[in-house]
Amino acid sequence: MNEYWSWWQGALALGALTIFFVFMLGRMLGVSGSWASIMSWREQRLRQKISMAMHANAAAMQDALMAATVAEFGSEKIQLLLGGHGMALPPRTAVQAPATGLRWTAHLTFLLFIAIGGFLAALTSGHLEIRLDLGATHTRLFGTGWQEWLTLLAGGTLVGFGTQMGSGCTSGHGLSGVSRLAPASLAATALFFASAVATSFLVEGLLP
């Protein structure tokens, strides 16, 4: 029992982490969101390229927009709108640089350092041990070697698919959402706990 932190020590650590996250990044903690950001890096790069190109050619962009508007409505109507009497078209306004949110590479740093944190904790507690399974209980339930690894691959796919479909995981819904009493998060957390409990009993009952 004293191998791990007691419940209140763990609660303090996880609570502090979730609160620090809000203060340091101005958003709620959610690890599955970081996965989503990383897996959409290609899309983000394309989106950034497009907005950079639009920003670089802002003048051409506005001219094209104006030309299209004139082609659609005719120049008389536009002149009329602008006050008639041969007034010149309005001067171009400066286009704002595209706002950059959190980059996918920062999310990647986050996930990498979660692993490094696990390494440091295992190192200091003496639990560091290179092994190719997940311990005795998992081996008893799911076997070893390829049988176990393929189970993990399939199970991991469920985790990835499910957290994206449900828009959150233990941190995003469980810690962040439930503490804010978001209805979707309350439902999601109740459901994934219930589903995990049911699956665990099922696995214990059905498999040798």
Next chain:
Amino acid sequence: MKLTALQQHVRFALLGLLMGISLSFIGFSSYNEVHKMFLFQDLRLLLTFAGAVAIVMLVLNLFVADLPPTKKIFHPGIVPGSVIFGAGWAITGSCPSTALVQIGEGQLAAVFTAFGIGFGVWLYRQVHRRFFSWDTGSCG
């Protein structure tokens, strides 16, 4: 909140470190411990989780004036998605963060879990775009 790229990396690194260390010391990355929680043989992890939620709720609601939006809206994917995730969690003993903690601890089988998670995330994005495309509250 406007942050430079470097600030983003440094802050995410610190928070990731804190998260990895905490989850490992709590035992959230141990299949044994998580499995015992799901079978209700050991309530320590459940209490840990409930305690953390209580602390966050108290601090954020009492002391923080302008909270970031939760962005969690009730869309049709919440129910099936969470049920699927729960099943995966019970089978692998890991949520999207603890697979990485397990790898750091030397439980290298979790590399398969992590690959699975990456594939699952990618797969859902394709499926969502093709078949569902309901509003999930995020524009990602």
